[in-house]
Amino acid sequence: xxxxxxxxxxxxxxxxxxxxxxxxxxxxxxxxxxxxxxxxxxxxxxxxxxxxxxxxxxxxxxxxxxxxxxxxxxxxxxxxxxxxxxxxxxxxxxxxxxxxxxxxxxxxxxxxxxxxxxxxxxxxxxxxxxxxxxxxxxxxxxxxxxxxxxxxxxxxxxxxxxxxxxxxxxxxxxxxxxxxxxxxxxxxxxxxxxxxxxxxxxxxxxxxxxxxxxxxxxxxxxxxxxxxxxxxxxxxxxxxxxxxxxxxxxxxxxxxxxxxxxxxxxxxxxxxxxxxxxxxxxxxxxxxxxxxxxxxxxxxxxx
Amino acid sequence: xxxxxxxxxxxxxxxxxxxxxxxxxxxxxxxxxxxxxxxxxxxxxxxxxxxxxxxxxxxxxxxxxxxxxxxxxxxxxxxxxxxxxxxxxxxxxxxxxxxxxxxxxxxxxxxxxxxxxxxxxxxxxxxxxxxxxxxxxxxxxxxxxxxxxxxxxxxxxxxxxxxxxxxxxxxxxxxxxxxxxxxxxxxxxxxxxxxxxxxxxxxxxxxxxxxxxxxxxxxxxxxxxxxxxxxxxxxxxxxxxxxxxxxxxxxxxxxxxxxxxxxxxxxxxxx
Numbered sequence: 001x002x003x004x005x006x007x008x009x010x011x012x013x014x015x016x017x018x019x020x021x022x023x024x025x026x027x028x029x030x031x032x033x034x035x036x037x038x039x040x041x042x043x044x045x046x047x048x049x050x051x052x053x054x055x056x057x058x059x060x061x062x063x064x065x066x067x068x069x070x071x072x073x074x075x076x077x078x079x080x081x082x083x084x085x086x087x088x089x090x091x092x093x094x095x096x097x098x099x100x101x102x103x104x105x106x107x108x109x110x111x112x113x114x115x116x117x118x119x120x121x122x123x124x125x126x127x128x129x130x131x132x133x134x135x136x137x138x139x140x141x142x143x144x145x146x147x148x149x150x151x152x153x154x155x156x157x158x159x160x161x162x163x164x165x166x167x168x169x170x171x172x173x174x175x176x177x178x179x180x181x182x183x184x185x186x187x188x189x190x191x192x193x194x195x196x197x198x199x200x201x202x203x204x205x206x207x208x209x210x211x212x213x214x215x216x217x218x219x220x221x222x223x224x225x226x227x228x229x230x231x232x233x234x235x236x237x238x239x240x241x242x243x244x245x246x247x248x249x250x251x252x253x254x255x256x257x258x259x260x261x262x263x264x265x266x267x268x269x270x271x272x273x274x275x276x277x278x279x280x281x282x283x284x285x286x287x288x289x290x291x292x293x294x295x296x297x298x299x300x301x302x303x
Numbered sequence: 304x305x306x307x308x309x310x311x312x313x314x315x316x317x318x319x320x321x322x323x324x325x326x327x328x329x330x331x332x333x334x335x336x337x338x339x340x341x342x343x344x345x346x347x348x349x350x351x352x353x354x355x356x357x358x359x360x361x362x363x364x365x366x367x368x369x370x371x372x373x374x375x376x377x378x379x380x381x382x383x384x385x386x387x388x389x390x391x392x393x394x395x396x397x398x399x400x401x402x403x404x405x406x407x408x409x410x411x412x413x414x415x416x417x418x419x420x421x422x423x424x425x426x427x428x429x430x431x432x433x434x435x436x437x438x439x440x441x442x443x444x445x446x447x448x449x450x451x452x453x454x455x456x457x458x459x460x461x462x463x464x465x466x467x468x469x470x471x472x473x474x475x476x477x478x479x480x481x482x483x484x485x486x487x488x489x490x491x492x493x494x495x496x497x498x499x500x501x502x503x504x505x506x507x508x509x510x511x512x513x514x515x516x517x518x519x520x521x522x523x524x525x526x527x528x529x530x531x532x533x534x535x536x537x538x539x540x541x542x543x544x545x546x547x548x549x550x551x552x553x554x555x556x557x558x559x560x561x562x563x564x565x566x567x568x569x570x571x572x573x574x
Contacts (some may be wrong), residue, residue, distance in 0.1 A: 032386035040450045055444040082340035082347045138361035147347035218435040257431040
């Protein structure tokens with residue numbers, strides 16, 4: 001009977017939305033509960049624009065950018081870049097063998113699972129926690145020790161993400177060359193070198209560059225806990241309320257980060273797509289693995 | 304022609320292609336930058352021997368993490384809950400703001416070049432600063448507590464979601480857009496009926512993803528005074544209470560793991 005009724009109508013009936021309604025109500029309840037019980041007084045929210053306006057004024061407008069502080073800000077940023085660079089190399093060097101062993105088609109199911117779990121565990125600890133919890137207590141801070149703790153934290157954390165991505169790329173290779181290398185009597189190491197690596201290296205090198213971009217942001221943060229780089233300068237400026245200096249530091253971080261993202265993004269596109277690839281638009285900041293799972297489909301469909 | 308074929312010989316290998324000059328330049332640049340960054344004079348003074356020496360010293364410090372001091376656990380419930388609430392509030396605000404911002408960051412929905420470029424530019428600047436540095440600035444501006452943490456997370460969320468979603472909008476099927484144009488729809492109607500239904504599943508997925516990131520990020524924001532469980536990390540590390548630290552770490556692990564499971568389950572159900 002209801003089918004007859006809908007048949008007469010011009011439009012088909014909307015599909016039932018019970019699930020959607022429940023989800024929406026649950027979400028609203030969750031947000032309301034969070035907002036009402038969190039420890040923030042209303043008058044602090046009301047004073048928010050004033051506070052933000054004042055700090056913005058003192059950072060950038062009061063005296064203009066503090067150019068006399070530029071050399072020191074730049075030196076901090078360069079230290080952050082060096083930390084990110086060396087840290088990325090540590091991560092790359094250690095993640096390559098782990099990624100190979102973590103791929104199901106290279107090692108067996110049990111070994112690859114075990115390695116993947118280790119990589120997941122490493123990935124789950126943010127760099128800053130690694131620095132605070134592990135490397136600063138071990139290495140100490142002050143002098144070169146600070147940069148050193150930061151470099152190790154970034155290097156170790158990078159193993160997790162880079163190893164996972166490497167394993168995923170290796171699992172997607174064409175088995176032909178591997179079989180050919182084996183049939184020609186190649187030893188296991190030779191099979192990896194001539195059958196696997198040539199297929200995956202462009203993508204893996206692109207990941208390394210991408211990780212370098214992420215690690216620049218991470219190393220800028222690490223100074224806040226005393227692990228070297230530009231974050232240290234920013235933290236000092238904030239503690240002594242030298243907002244003019246903080247403003248200069250922020251300008252240097254933003255400009256340097258955008259510049260390096262641009263250069264690195266262009267290089268990555270060239271590595272992946274070969275010469276003649278054009279830069280279309282800015283690059284992605286989040287994990288490529290996620291984009292590959294969700295957004296990537298859309299991207300390849302449009303191309 | 305026959306002469307050149309025969310001169311190659313039957314068993315001779317073809318000549319190896321010459322390396323492109325770009326490869327050589329790239330390798331050279333890599334070596335120079337690495338030397339510069341790791342050197343004592345110009346860089347951070349990185350030294351492998353020192354790593355090995357330190358790692359042997361580190362074992363005794365890491366031993367202090369065990370056994371975890373479980374009596375500390377009740378003191379962490381409140382801050383952990385605050386971390387969760389911060390993530391919820393920041394996600395809803397950030398993702399809400401990111402929706403219109405992403406439409407402005409795609410040429411499909413924003414033909415006006417000036418608006419498009421301005422939006423893209425602002426997004427690039429927002430994403431150039433990491434969340435913890437925002438938190439540091441906001442703590443100075445509005446004082447300690449969850450408020451500056453939420454503000455930092457909101458900016459971080461806008462950066463991530465707007466980036467992912469605007470790329471999704473770039474890739475939508477143009478059919479429905481042509482259909483709304485043909486039916487006389489204006490731009491708002493086009494976005495509402497042609498673009499939004501296509502990107503909505505992705506938007507929900509990105510929002511859940513960003514919520515997961517927020518839980519992780521807000522766990523450390525407290526290190527600069529921006530509320531949540533990070534406050535405890537900061538206190539504990541000042542007093543070298545490593546047995547308490549391991550309790551906090553285990554708790555964060557378990558919490559992040561549970562949130563991820565729920566998020567994956569929801570994504571499967573809804574998307």
